Amino acid sequence: MSALTEIQQLKQWLSSQIVGQPELVDRLLIALIADGHILVEGAPGLAKTKAIKTLSEGMEGDFHRVQFTPDLLPSDVTGTDIYRPENGTFEFQRGPIFHNLVLADEINRAPAKVQSALLEAMAERQISVGKSTYALPDLFLVMATQNPIEQEGTYPLPEAQLDRFLMHVRVGFPDVAAEREILRLSRNEASATSIPDAPVAEVSQATIFEARQAALTVHMAEPVEEYIVQLVNATRNPDAYGPDLAKWIEFGVSPRATISLDRCSRAHAWLAGRDYVSPDDVRAVLHDIFRHRLLLSFEAEAEGLDADKIIDNLLQRVPVA
Template sequence: MTAPQIDEQIAQYSQTCTKLIDEVGRVLVGQEAMVSRLLIGMLTGGHILLEGVPGLAKTLTVSSLAKAIHTGFSRIQFTPDMLPADVIGTEVFNPKEATYSIKQGPIFSNLILADEINRAPAKVQAALLEAMQERQVTIGTETFRFEDPFLVMATQNPIDQEGTYPLPEAQVDRFMLKVMVDYPTRDEERKVVDRMAGGKPMPEISAIATPEDIMGARGVVEKIWCDDKVRDYVVDVVRATRNPAELGVRGLEGMIETGASPRGSINLMKASKAHAFLQGRNYITPHDVKSLAPDVLRHRVMLSYEAEAEGKTVDDCIRQILDNVPVP
């Protein structure tokens, strides 16, 4: 496919993404970065983890985006007393016929809102592993594949809050992006108060996109061009989380316990393509990589005790890597 043809498809499908952003904006004030990251997940099939204190419209954003797409949507409210069967389903015995039948759980949908995922115990969180990675679940002896698009958008409160459980590293790695949701600005918060406390009903979200639109846009994103030098830059940024000195990053010796795996490189490349697509370009620039690197890497890098003792955060280390790895 030629570049002009790709440009034409980008213009066609990016218009749909713009409409989605505008539709979500009817009920959401600010949080443009969170909405764009959710769209990147939609365009790449990557799962998204949103972290922030309660009351920052995480659930509202995800549910509004799901309503704007005419597809299946399921919300799972995680609680400490949940069982794995509450998520994936179970076998039900019929005493009259002496047979078993499958009762499918709420995971059987297209867009899954896993609300407050870190309030569930580890065995329930582990039940999502096969679903998120393999796009399928096994109940009894039968395996069920999910229909595309299938995307898990999870929210969690910070793990230092009471009544929460840290997510297992194996499950955290299944998320393409971990997005930190911050407080709104003063002007945005004033608009929120005017809109939500004004006595007017919240606007209804209209379905303006279809699964076919999403899958078509994914096909275009896969065709976004990337120069070999930018590919090398993606690999170098991720490798710098494992051995900073090898890539010329000084000051991080002994600070990083575990770096990002090759899955981080794959996801950074995919996310950068989607970011370029949302910007209306048919090629990736190093700016795309820099913009997405913190969200792709922050949950894949584990700091050492020395770094924690010095007050360094994962984002500090990633920022230092991005500032020192040579940009093509």
């Protein structure tokens, strides 16, 4: 069985378990294939935690959830040296960051030191304690969540730290049909006689690494590559596309956005079973990649514009090469 078939079967099974959030399932798999981390924003009860936990059940790898709170310390995430009096030495006790899939629940509840410790691990794929450095697993994905409703007592992530995330996904409430399906699924899970659907087969880490290499080989024509570059450039030189756009954008996206757009577009095309990237693949993931990297001006906020509306404007004004 090919890596694509296995990943598509995993996606189908995840969609049956995570009802009403197809975009979240899709973006989780894209992040897994593109080897990046994902920030998910949504109201409580929208299956954010269940999504990554269910993903861990369908693949080879361990999962750990960390609830971020104001009293959390960096060592609670990374681990720390423990003194062993019986032999008079220090022994490193690994923290939850050393799992394959890590859920950083309500990341904006923790102070800056804890956020920095996590984001350093995400960027460098290693952590340092004292004079020692410890490598993280080859398969390592962080899904951080934040609640947009309650902002009291939170520590918003600075733009430089947000830039470390491959994608920033916003999830909304399910529609009426999905709500009915959620009710049925919940009843079945609560029933003592029901047996939860098991994934067709556990996806191995070797298959995931194979999928990553396959996605990187997806063909991207020069016009599509130019389209990516021009979209990025439009955020840095918005006056070339209209004085109103220049008035709304304070700072454009970083080179990480270019790299992320390339990798996620390839992953999106590969998941769809195509061996080439189209402009539609770029547009499909653009909001998730630019949303947390665009810094808007006061004028934009005063006019009630958010990053998504600015990105919609960019799509209308930047032509496909």
